[in-house]
Amino acid sequence: MNQARRPWHSVLKLRHLIIALTTSSAIITMVATVLASYKVQRQQLIAQSLDDNLAYAAKLANTVDGFFKGALQQLAYSAQIAASDFGQAEVLRSEVRRLHLQTDSFNSVLIVDNDGLIRATSPASSPMQGVALRDQNLLRVIEAGRPYISPPYLPASGNLLVFVSHPVVAADGRQLGAIAGTIYLKQKSVLHQLLGTHYHRDGSYLYVVDAQRRLLYHPDPDRVGTLASANTAVDRLAHAASGSEVLINSRGLEMVAGFASAPTPGWGIVAQRPLAATLKPLGSLMAQVLGLTLPLSLAALVLVWMFALRIAQPLNALAASAAGYRPGGTDRALRAVSSWYFEAAQLKRAMLLGLGVFNGNLERLEKDAATDPLTGLGNRRRFDLSLTLLAEQRAPFSVVVLDIDHFKRINDTHGHDVGDAYLRHLAGLIGDSVGMGDVACRIGGEEFALLLPDTDLAEATARAEALRRRVAEAQPPHEQPMTVSAGVAEWQAGPDEDVQATLKTADQRLYCAKTLGRNQVQAA
Template sequence: MHRVDLRRLILLLTIAATLLTFAISFHASYQTLRSQLMSQTLEANRAYAAKLAHSTDNFLKAAQQQLAYSAALLPEMLGQAERLDAEVTRLKEQTGTFNGVFIVCAKGRVQAVAPWRPGLVDSVLQTEGAQRALAARAPLISTPYVGLRGHLLVFLSQPIFAPDGRYLGYVGGAIHLGESDGSLQALLGNHYYQDGSQLYVVDGNRHLLHHQDPSRTGGVAAGNAAVEAVLRGEEGSRRLREASGIDMLAGYAPVPSSGWGVVAQRPTAATLTALDGLMLDILLNALPFFIPVLAAIWWLSQLIARPLRQLAVTARHWEHAAARTEIRQVRSWYFEAEQLRLAMLGGLSLLHRKLGRLNQENVTDPLTGLANRRGLQLALERWQEQNRPFAAIAVDIDHFKQVNDTYGHDVGDRVLQHVSRLMRSVSRSGDLVCRGGGEEFTLLLPEAGLEAAAQVAERLRVLSGQTKSPTGGGVTLSAGVAHWPSCAASPSAVLKLADEALYRAKRSGRNRIALAGQLEVGSEDAPVS
């Protein structure tokens, strides 16, 4: 019976193992890069939608502010045609926001209009936006409708009240949708995509207020999970399938002031097209190396099989005197082969580790430049591995909602940046200052004790109260202090203790410091803001 010799077995096994390893590595690389590309596209679409949503929100607020300013001036102008004409012309021409501006009395009759149209002054507007503005007697952004001249538009209005509170009418502005002369179209821009990507804005009734395909503006976006999510006020990204059946990677963000939503989405196939070409290039570049590899495998198979073959041949004439000499002359290479195998496995492990580090996540809060929650978690894990003690200070701005309500969110953001700078000023170079979200901050002090951290927190509290902030006065802070490992067994438990101490300080009157398991630190007579 003919048996296959060891050299052929090694050759076949090595070739099969090499091809299988290459196939597995190639497939794993493909899946890793595929997941990375999709994640990057989802995040890019979310960030793009959030940026446009923020711009649209600011645009609408600015437009309403223009109308509100005019509404405050108009009571003394009503009945003076020339002054009313000048005012609507100013609103129309000053910023180019509105395609048309109207001043309407309480009976619904037009008092002035820009641009001027024959027969419109002293007539009663029957459009949807005009009727809703009269009925609401409050600031209003209408749903899309077709105006007097056939334009699809939204209508913004502000009521006009006399000094004694009587309703005198409203001033309103029309913004065209889906047309080159519309300010909303100019804000969002024209996006000429060749791969099926889409950018659109929807209102609370799912009407398309903007679409890069003008023919779709005014239609209804139905059956889209991203639209449903953004109309619930959510911001995020997701993979979805449109009603047309196209697989999309969508990012979305709401426009708070109007209840609108912005959606940016790209076909999944378009995202992965570049990956297919990349993997093909990798395959083609790898193929030329297989010829010398196969030659080396053939040579190594002979080298590995030679000792056993020599022993087998010698065993066939065991009785000869020369057999002993021949066995001594056999050189075994098994140890070296094992080392080579381990070296190859080590190289493959190194490759996998490199693939695992292809995507590095952002660990910085964009508003303040401080570390975010992920940066905080990474520092905690690193210090825990190093068994490095630290103190944690949880900081919260007192009555921050009143700052936003009184001065606006832009001032609120500047207050957050102001407090961030103060926290940096009282921290050392090796300390970690983090913003957890909203008005909540965390200061980590490595190698610092509980009392030293309390002194830092008190210094920050006093400095904040005495330093002029964007609101014009000082900002008071409440803080909680804890220490690891003296206060708790784990870093996460220490953060929780610091938060609990913070809430105890706030319940005790705010503008004070509380230590984990101890009483508050701070002036009882300090003003609470």
């Protein structure tokens, strides 16, 4: 009696072992899928927020720059009127009143002569009218002798402000004085109208700094006029750079920031959003992933349990194969399992299908994360990864950096849709010119890069020149002709070679090609 039951107990224990192994495998696979999805989705959310903040900062920088150009034009026109009758006090008062009331550009307007005497002000109630200037900061408006935007200045009135001025020049070329408009930094002004409308309510904000790191605009008025705390965005803006990155703000919070420069006033705009707010949608995205993954995983697990009631050895092998699988691995071991009856064959097929879907999803996610959606070429992340892999392999290569000549003119004249058509057109020509193993990426707005493994400088230069000629000879997608400029550099895998220095060299040679007239390739 006991001997008859022993095989049954043996099968029962083996069945439990099979169930335990297959259950563990299903959980590991599901967790790996969720973790991989989490990582990719997190990177995509951060990248999208970086791009959005950079675009927003660039838009505001262009707006601020355009405002100051317009303000200088208004002052230049008023300076001509004032110069024609500089000795007529009523003419001067009328002109400053017209300029002050006609636009919202300035909180006040004044005209001074070369001796520092204020000849006219608006509003007329200003106590400065008829006063001789003694403050050196105000006298610089006269001494500049050119269109001038002052650093932040705190006069006796206590209103922190900047001056925007233009010289008043007589017909014979003599400087008679200057006309200046003030913009208040801590009170309502045109600057607050340009920058104060912000549609996010998630802790996002923006601020403005000048070249001396002084805050000119900030949501906290008490910080206006103080020096910005040290961070890489402000450091790079001091050199008129633009970009985006994740940084720590003055309160110790991680922020996703984009920054851009307004060249006319020499100011920098920083738009930033809390990293926590950027990643807030991650929870719902992962819930969707779990909603798709969990039912399939549970169904496969129930199927395994059902087959485990009748079979032992083939399922044990399948469970062992599944337990040993790791994301990104091959399914060779699973295919080697001998499924000599129908049930085992079906389970094997289901597991292979599940792994195929999992690997396919990973491949699609990785491809989407490394592809530029407009051109279909690789994006900056693909380029940086390829550059790192080549450096780790110590494989020599050349890099070609190129962009479209006068692309801004194409966008400004014909619109961004035409500009996008030019980018896709160039991407197609680049794609036709690359060979096996080459990497072609769009790394900026109109900037592209080619990584050419095992290609020396001479060959890379010849290929870049062939591409340049092909672009110049090809029929452009619109009436505007298209040419490109390129810079070429070589990395030889020496002990002191730096791939970033090589990339910088290619960028410098691209700039040289631009400087020397465009539509050319520079390799030295």
